[in-house]
Each structure stands twice: as C-alpha cells, then as structure tokens.
Amino acid sequence: MTTRPPVSAPDPVTTVKNDPEGSGLQAGLKNRHLSMIAIGGVIGAGLFVGSGSGIAAAGPGILISYALVGVLVVLVMRMLGEMAAANPTSGSFSAYADRALGRWAGFTIGWLYWFFWVVVLAVEATAGAKILAGWIPAVPQWGWALIVMIVLTATNLVSVSSYGEFEFWFAGIKVVAIAAFIVVGGLAIFGLLPGSDHPASGFSNLTAHGGFLPNGPGAILTGVLMVVFSFMGSEIVTLAAGETANPRAAVTKATNSVIWRIAVFYLGSILIVVSLLRWDDPAILKDGSYVAALSSVGIPHAAQIMNAIVLTSVLSCLNSGLYTASRMAFSLGRRSDAPAAFGRTTHRGVPQSAILASVVFGFVAVAFNYLWPDTVFQFLLNSSGAIALFVWLVICFSQLRMRKIIQRESPEKLVVRMWLYPYLTWATIALITFVLGYMLTDTADGGGRDQVVLSTLVALAVVAFALVRGRLARKVRQDEIIPS
Numbered sequence: 001m002t003t004r005p006p007v008s009a010p011d012p013v014t015t016v017k018n019d020p021e022g023s024g025l026q027a028g029l030k031n032r033h034l035s036m037i038a039i040g041g042v043i044g045a046g047l048f049v050g051s052g053s054g055i056a057a058a059g060p061g062i063l064i065s066y067a068l069v070g071v072l073v074v075l076v077m078r079m080l081g082e083m084a085a086a087n088p089t090s091g092s093f094s095a096y097a098d099r100a101l102g103r104w105a106g107f108t109i110g111w112l113y114w115f116f117w118v119v120v121l122a123v124e125a126t127a128g129a130k131i132l133a134g135w136i137p138a139v140p141q142w143g144w145a146l147i148v149m150i151v152l153t154a155t156n157l158v159s160v161s162s163y164g165e166f167e168f169w170f171a172g173i174k175v176v177a178i179a180a181f182i183v184v185g186g187l188a189i190f191g192l193l194p195g196s197d198h199p200a201s202g203f204s205n206l207t208a209h210g211g212f213l214p215n216g217p218g219a220i221l222t223g224v225l226m227v228v229f230s231f232m233g234s235e236i237v238t239l240a241a242g243e244t245a246n247p248r249a250a251v252t253k254a255t256n257s258v259i260w261r262i263a264v265f266y267l268g269s270i271l272i273v274v275s276l277l278r279w280d281d282p283a284i285l286k287d288g289s290y291v292a293a294l295s296s297v298g299i300p301h302a303a304q305i306m307n308a309i310v311l312t313s314v315l316s317c318l319n320s321g322l323y324t325a326s327r328m329a330f331s332l333g334r335r336s337d338a339p340a341a342f343g344r345t346t347h348r349g350v351p352q353s354a355i356l357a358s359v360v361f362g363f364v365a366v367a368f369n370y371l372w373p374d375t376v377f378q379f380l381l382n383s384s385g386a387i388a389l390f391v392w393l394v395i396c397f398s399q400l401r402m403r404k405i406i407q408r409e410s411p412e413k414l415v416v417r418m419w420l421y422p423y424l425t426w427a428t429i430a431l432i433t434f435v436l437g438y439m440l441t442d443t444a445d446g447g448g449r450d451q452v453v454l455s456t457l458v459a460l461a462v463v464a465f466a467l468v469r470g471r472l473a474r475k476v477r478q479d480e481i482i483p484s
Helices: 031-040 045-086 093-100 103-135 141-158 160-189 218-231 236-243 247-276 282-287 289-296 302-334 352-371 376-384 387-409 423-439 448-479
Strands: none
Touching (some): 031 302, 045 093, 045 218, 045 247, 045 282, 045 302, 093 103, 103 376, 103 387, 141 160, 141 302, 160 289, 218 387, 218 423, 236 247, 236 302, 247 289, 302 352, 376 448, 387 423, 387 448
C-alpha cells in the first residue's frame, strides 16, 4: 500500500548558493556582517532608554541584575550554539524543538517568536518616528513610521546581503558609540578627561549614597525584571548563520564571543553610569542614564547625540526584527507549519512572501499603536512580553534531548559543548522558571503578572491549535492509505 509522505520533515539545508529555482536561501552574508550582527544583537535600544528605571529601582546593585541576566543569556546561547553548530538551519531553536520535543513544540515556539518580533516592529517604528518627528516636525509621526517601515522592508526584499550591509553599519555605530562612552566616562571618573569639571570621584558613587544596595537585596530581582528583555536578540546570529558560507564556524565564533560582548557593552557601560552619577540623581530618570552621564562630564548636546544613537539602535532593531520574523516564517513554511508560499524564495534567495506577511502585521500593529495605544496595542505588548523567557526555556529543554541525538548520530559535530551538561542546563531552567514566578508578584498595570498571564494564555492557545492540527493531519494520512 501507499501513503502520503508525512508533513513533518527536517528543515532543509538553507545555505544554497545561486539557486536558480529560488527554492532556498543564499549565502549572502559575509563574515564581517555576521560579526556585527552578533555584536549588535545584544545591544538594543532598551539598553540606552530602559536602564534608567533599573538604576533608580536597584541603585548600583543594578550591576548584579545585569550580571545575573548576562550569565543566563550566556548559558542559553551556549546551549543554542551547541545545537546550531551541529545543525545550522533557518529555523534555529524552532527546528530543534521540532525534532527534540515534537512538532507541536516547534510549531508553537516558531509562531510565538514570529509574533514577538512583529510586535517589536511596531514598538521600534513608533520610537524611531518620535525621534524623527522631533527633528523634522513637518512630517507627522505616523508618516515617519510609514517611511521607516517601507525603507527597511525594501532593504530586506532586495537581498540578504543588503540586510547584512545595513546591519553592519547600524551595529557599527552602536559599538563605536558605547566604546567611546566607556572611554570618555572612564577618563572622567578619574579626572583625566580634558576640559571636564567632573570631580574625580573614582568608584565612590557605588557605595557612598546608601550603600551598594540602597533599596535592599530584593531590588536586585526587581532590576532583573526590568533588564531581562533588553537582552532579547542575541539568538538572531544563529538564524543568520545559515546564510553564510561557513555557518558552523560562524556559530562557533559568535557563541564563544558572547561573554565578552555582554561584559563590555552591558556591564561596562552601566558601571560607567553608576560611577559617574549618584544612583538617585533625578536626571537619570528625567533625561535617561546615558544622557545624564554625558551631560555630567560636560559633553555638549548630549541629548541630541544620544537621540541619534538611539535612532540607530531602533533602525537596527527594526531591520533585524523584520529579518528574524521572515526567516522564522520561512522555516515554518518549509516544515509545512505555515503557508507553503512562506517557504519559497525569489531568484535572489529572498523569502519574499514571508517578509511581506511579517511587515503587513507590523503595519497593522503600528496602526493599533496610534489608534488604540492603551487597549489593543497594550494587549499585544503584554501578550508578547514573556515570550523571550518561553523561548529560552524551549532552548534549554531542546538541548537536553538534542545532545543525546547528536551524540548518537554524529558526535563529530559537537564542536560547541554546553558546560557541565546536564547540570547547568537544569540550573538555567530553574533560574528562568524562578524569574517567571517572580514576575507574577509584579501586580502593576501592564507589569510582570499581566505579561506572564497573557503570554501564557496566547502560548496555550497556539499549543492547542498545534495539537489539534497534528491530530487532524494524522487522521487525514490514515484515511488516505490506499490498499495495494
């Protein structure tokens, strides 16, 4: 007898050069592109605009909050790097969850991740439009949001190399800006900055105003909740690696470098802020932590300089968000978990339908942000708020199973290994679960509890759909068995 082939299939090889049929992605990203994508992925606009609230809540102890989340991200990236180096694929953790945990898991986390990034598109487009409208008020804010979305959509539709080139320069500006901030701030801390009248306070501000933990040890966990989502995006490099000439080497390099990237860009720059300023300086919340720090050392036009840097970060996040959402949709399409059109590419290796579908939802979300910011859009924000932590949990559970599969089938591909497996994996799962549980204690409107509850409800709805869909597919296959 004959049967229809099962719809579940391994994610196809995604590094296809000069494919005339348009059936696969092309290796259009260069090593310099991927290096900047890896660095830029951990430097979001949230670092520049969101760190002030964390400092105000935890004082200098926010450094511990950033360190804890940084350790968490390093561990998760190590696990993801292990799987990605062994099997680079466009769907990354969604494809690994598909194989390790079941089709329902790959389907669920893939669509949740797509949903997360298309909501981010709306957030970042609005943030960028606000800055641009402040510079050129003749164009309304919604007009700038439309312009930004159209330009970056066009960039992604041209080719993957155009995305990589844009991201190379966007990320490069962020890297140079933070490096300059650390150097200038470090000189000012010790009174070595020419022309600055900032007192040479050294690191006394870390303990001089109520101690290192002025609001108590519990504030560290409050700080964790405030900073954890600014790290989302570090996993983008594992999706992009599939479009390089040597994905295994690219993933290995990016995974091994994540520690110093987080240490320098997050911990280094925040250390400068809380050393230059009192943690309770009103300017930190009023102007933003980085603007306040630059102003304190006498840098002229600090606010406009930071606005330009934040705009660059916003455009970078938009660019990467659209790329990431479209590649996840592409992978879902190739695995028959999304419309088949999503899994097809143009002759340039661009998943055009996946990009357009992602940006359409992004445009709709932008409209919601202007029309119903406190109702519909707030719901979208809250219902996607905890998805980052869900993604990290799925990566952990997938790695527990994938390590055994890789060891059994192709142990030579274990070029990146999770440290102290499986103990550190289980410890990471416990830490993420604890953070989710602690979020439930945040009862503020739109706070942690709302995010966890609504994100969980959305996740359960997608899981239910995946299970019902899988059951119907199995029934269809059984009904189509033809006696020989």
